Amino acid sequence: xxxxxxxxxxxxxxxxxxxxxxxxxxxxxxxxxxxxxxxxxxxxxxxxxxxxxxxxxxxxxxxxxxxxxxxxxxxxxxxxxxxxxxxxxxxxxxxxxxxxxxxxxxxxxxxxxxxxxxxxxxxxxxxxxxxxxxxxxxxxxxxxxxxxxxxxxxxxxxxxxxxxxxxxxxxxxxxxxxxxxxxxxxxxxxxxxxxxxxxxxxxxxxxxxxxxxxxxxxxxxxxxxxxxxxxxxxxxxxxxxxxxxxxxxxxxxxxxxxxxxxxxxxxxxxxxxxxxxxxxxxxxxxxxxxxxxxxxxxxxxxxxxxxxxxxxxxxxxxxxxxxxxxxxxxxxxxxxxxxxxxxxxxxxxxxxxxxxxxxxxxxxxxxxxxxxxxxxxxxxxxxxxxxxxxxxxxxxxxxxxxxxxxxxxxxxxxxxxxxxxxxxxxxxxxxxxxxxxxxxxxxxxxxxxxxxxxxxxxxxxxxxxxxxxxxxxxxxxxxxxxxxxxxxxxxxxxxxxxxxxxxxxxxxxxxxxxxxxxxxxxxxxxxxxxxxxxxxxxxxxxxxx
Numbered sequence: 039x040x041x042x043x044x045x046x047x048x049x050x051x052x053x054x055x056x057x058x059x060x061x062x063x064x065x066x067x068x069x070x071x072x073x074x075x076x077x078x079x080x081x082x083x084x085x086x087x088x089x090x091x092x093x094x095x096x097x098x099x100x101x102x103x104x105x106x107x108x109x110x111x112x113x114x115x116x117x118x119x120x121x122x123x124x125x126x127x128x129x130x131x132x133x134x135x136x137x138x139x140x141x142x143x144x145x146x147x148x149x150x151x152x153x154x155x156x157x158x159x160x161x162x163x164x165x166x167x168x169x170x171x172x173x174x175x176x177x178x179x180x181x182x183x184x185x186x187x188x189x190x191x192x193x194x195x196x197x198x199x200x201x202x203x204x205x206x207x208x209x210x211x212x213x214x215x216x217x218x219x220x221x222x223x224x225x226x227x228x229x230x231x232x233x234x235x236x237x238x239x240x241x242x243x244x245x246x247x248x249x250x251x252x253x254x255x256x257x258x259x260x261x262x263x264x265x266x267x268x269x270x271x272x273x274x275x276x277x278x279x280x281x282x283x284x285x286x287x288x289x290x291x292x293x294x295x296x297x298x299x300x301x302x303x304x305x306x307x308x309x310x311x312x313x314x315x316x317x318x319x320x321x322x323x324x325x326x327x328x329x330x331x332x333x334x335x336x337x338x339x340x341x342x343x344x345x346x347x348x349x350x351x352x353x354x355x356x357x358x359x360x361x362x363x364x365x366x367x368x369x370x371x372x373x374x375x376x377x378x379x380x381x382x383x384x385x386x387x388x389x390x391x392x393x394x395x396x397x398x399x400x401x402x403x404x405x406x407x408x409x410x411x412x413x414x415x416x417x418x419x420x421x422x423x424x425x426x427x428x429x430x431x432x433x434x435x436x437x438x439x440x441x442x443x444x445x446x447x448x449x450x451x452x453x454x455x456x457x458x459x460x461x462x463x464x465x466x467x468x469x470x471x472x473x474x475x476x477x478x479x480x481x482x483x484x485x486x487x488x489x490x491x492x493x494x495x496x497x498x499x500x501x502x503x504x505x506x507x508x509x510x511x512x513x514x515x516x517x518x519x520x521x522x523x524x525x526x527x528x529x530x531x532x533x534x535x536x537x538x539x540x541x542x543x544x545x546x547x548x549x550x551x552x553x554x555x556x557x558x559x560x561x562x563x564x565x566x567x568x569x570x571x572x573x574x575x576x577x578x579x580x581x582x583x
Contacts, residue, residue: 051067051068051069051083051086052065052066052067052068052083052086052087052090053065053066053067053068056140056142056145057140058139058140058145058148058195058196058199058200059138059139059140059196059199059200060137060138060139060140060141061107061117061138061200062140062200062202063091065087065090065091067083070207070209073507074409074410074413074502074505074507074511074515075507075508075511076511077406077409077507077511077514077515077518078508078510078511078514080402080405080406081398081399081401081402081514084398084401084402085398088101088103088398088569098118100562100566102396102562102565102566102569103202103394103395103396103397103401103569104202104236104394104396104562104565105201105202105203105236105237105249105250105393105394105533106200106201106202106237106239106240106250106253107200108239108240108242108553108557108558108561109241109242109553109555109558110134110138110196110197110200110240110241111131111133111134111192111194111196111197111241111242112241112242117135117137117138121135121136121137121138122135123135127150128146128149128150129149129194129195129196130153130160130194131160131193131194131196132193133192133193133194133241134194134196138196138200139196139199144343147342147343148195148342148343148366149194149195151260151342151343152195152258152260152342155260155261155262155340155342156259156260156261156262157262157263160193160194161193161194161195161256161257161258161259162191162193162256163191163192163193163197163198163253163256163257164186164189164190164191164192164256165189165190165192165240165241165243165245165246165247165252165253166188166189166245166246166247167188167189167190167243167244167245167246167551168238168243168244168245168246168439168551169188169246169551170244170549170550170551171549172548172549172550173549173550173551174550175187175188176188176189176190190240190241190243190245192240192241192253192257194257195257195258196257197240197241197253197257198250198253198254198255198256198257198258198274199254199257199258201237201250201253201254201393202393202394203250203390203391203392203393203394204234204392204393204394204395204401204404204405205388205389205390205392206388206389206405206408206409207374207386207387207388207389208386208387208388208389208408208409208412209383209384209385209386210384210385210386210387210416211384211416212384212385213385214282214283214284215385215416216373216384216385216386216387217281217282217283217284217328217329217373218282218284218415218416219387219412219415219416220281220282220371220373220387221280221281221282221284221423222415222420222421222422222423223371223387223389223408223411223412223415224276224277224280224370224371224426224429225422225423225424225429225449226389226408226411226422227276227370227371227389227390227391227429227433228391228429228432228433228435228436228447229432229436229447229449229476229479229480230389230391230392230404230408231249231251231391231392231393231433231436231437232248232249232435232436232437232441232442232445232447232476232532233392233404233442233476233522233525233526233532234392234393234394234395234404234532234533235248235249235393235436235437235440235441235442235532235533235534235535236248236249236393236394236395236396236532236533236534236537237249237250237253237393237534238439238534238537238538239537239541239553240253242552242553242554243551243552243553244538244541244551244553246439247437247438247439248437248438248439248440248441248532248534248535249393249436249437249534250393251391251433251436251437252437254274254368255271255272255274255275256272257274258272258273258274258368259272259273259274260272260273260339260340260342268311269311269338270308270309270311273339273366273367273368274368274369275368275369275370276369276370276429276430276433277369277370277371277426278308278309278310278335278426279306279308279310279328279331279332279335279426280305280306280328280423280426281328281329281332281373282328283326283328286421286423286455287305287423304425305423305424305425305426306328306426307425307426307427308426308427308430310331310335311335311338312331312334312335312337312338313334313335313337313338314334316333316334316337317330317331317334320333320334332373336363336364336367337363339363339366339367341359341362341363341366342362342366343362343366344362355378355379356378357375357378360375368390369390370389370390370391370433371387371388371389371390372387372388372390373385373387373388374386374387374388387412389408392404393533395533396533396565396568396569397568397569397579398569399521399579400521400533400579402518403517403518403519403521403522404522406514406515406518407498407518407519407522410498410501410502410515410519411494411498413501414497414498414501417501418455419454419455419497419501420453420454420455420494420497421450421453421454421455422449422450422453423450424448424449424450424471425471428448428471429448431448432447432448435447439534439538440532440534440535441476442476442477442525442526442528442532443475443528445475445476446473446474446475447473447474447475447476447479448471448472448473448474449471449472449473449474449479450470450471451470451471451472451474451491452491452492453491453492453494454491454492476526477526477527477528478493479493479494479526480493480494480495480522480523480526481493481495481523481526481527482496495519495522495523495526498519499516499519502515502516502519517583520580520583521579521580521583524580529580530577530578530579530580531577531578533578536575536577536578537561540560540561540564541553541557541561544556544557544560
């Protein structure tokens with residue numbers, strides 16, 4: 039039935055771009071979706087793009103939306119065709135060949151320049167190994183730091199950049215709305231990372247984490263030893279600044295012990311160094327202080343790639359130089375400028391933390407979830423803001439094994455926004471930050487511990503119910519929300535948990551944390567069968583939705 043539906047879709051509505059790894063491809067809709075009525079188009083477009091790839095690959099190739107390939111960097115030959123010559127001039131890795139990255143000049147230049155900025159040394163990625171009953175200790179002979187024993191070591195950006203993810207961009211009606219959406223969605227980044235966790239295997243080992251995030255942070259860290267004292271984060275990490283001047287930052291009295299009329303300062307409680315020259319120039323040009331700090335924070339980094347034919351440009355007509363910096367600050371959120379040459383592209387916000395899911399249904403569900411959440415934010419019905427230091431702590435909680443069920447996250451107890459400006463007391467956003475489970479945050483139906491006064495998913499259902507859209511779009515939105523609600527409650531498991539269960543039950547797994555070729559082959563085939571509808575996994579997907 040799905041294939042029959044695809045035949046009716048305009049196959050032109052897709053766009054394709056090269057990604058970092060030679061085994062990756064980035065696909066997007068050719069044109070953006072408009073309004074909640076387009077909810078029904080998201081999954082259909084994803085299926086269309088998957089079909090297009092299938093029609094253009096070899097018979098021995100498969101399209102698998104898996105976050106990380108389990109055997110990347112294992113052994114002398116893990117590619118087809120086999121490239122066993124390592125220590126190439128681009129990647130300079132003892133684990134992977136140069137051919138593993140895309141041949142586009144930008145990818146090679148980025149790789150070389152990260153190493154050059156580090157003083158000629160490769161990136162050093164350490165991930166803790168999951169300790170099963172027969173797991174043996176690993177000692178890295180190249181490193182005398184015994185703190186890294188029982189960690190796997192990886193020496194190239196491909197181990198992070200070769201991970202696949204699910205990103206969504208939303209256009210806002212003006213600058214102020216875009217800044218508000220950026221800040222509010224930043225709080226949701228760890229929650230959505232945990233809900234989409236899908237990468238418990240790296241370099242042939244089960245690791246003591248369920249997501250790709252810390253791998254990426256280490257794989258794109260171009261700081262030299264001196265810069266690590268002045269710049270707290272890698273180029274790839276969570277955001278370090280809120281940027282909105284909305285009244286919620288002044289009205290919130292209970293989230294900070296030292297509340298004052300400039301509470302946004304207390305929410306922006308991270309060390310976020312910025313380029314003073316850029317900051318002063320932006321202020322003098324009329325930009326507000328918070329946004330000026332955001333952009334000048336990006337400019338503490340050097341450009342990684344500059345094309346020979348894009349050096350002498352008219353900055354009044356082209357934004358290439360800015361995008362050179364912007365596009366190599368890989369953060370949980372990205373604040374996108376309007377396009378100079380396209381009046382239809384305004385202020386946009388990109389949501390970047392989620393891991394790719396095995397099926398188009400899951401991926402569409404999470405995109406639609408964020409879309410509805412953006413609508414709630416834009417209508418100023420909710421306030422999610424908490425201190426950024428708490429968001430950073432949540433990012434670490436989100437990467438723990440089965441964080442949806444086993445971790446609590448800092449979140450507001452009351453997210454309903456008080457928009458009554460008639461009384462100063464009413465203006466106060468009476469809420470505290472507490473440690474809550476994702477089930478409490480989304481569903482609010484945990485009777486054991488205090489939960490959110492008004493959880494997110496009931497609010498989102500109410501919003502969709504009141505929208506002037508077709509019944510078909512409403513029912514599909516409810517189906518997606520039901521799926522995410524069940525994943526949040528533990529009724530349905532994350533891809534990472536399913537992969538761990540698959541490995542643990544595989545006949546060739548020896549309880550030693552090692553993933554061999556047979557396990558990997560069977561895992562990839564099973565992922566393919568799940569996506570094709572040949573195999574059903576009730577604890578993973580509710581097929582009655």
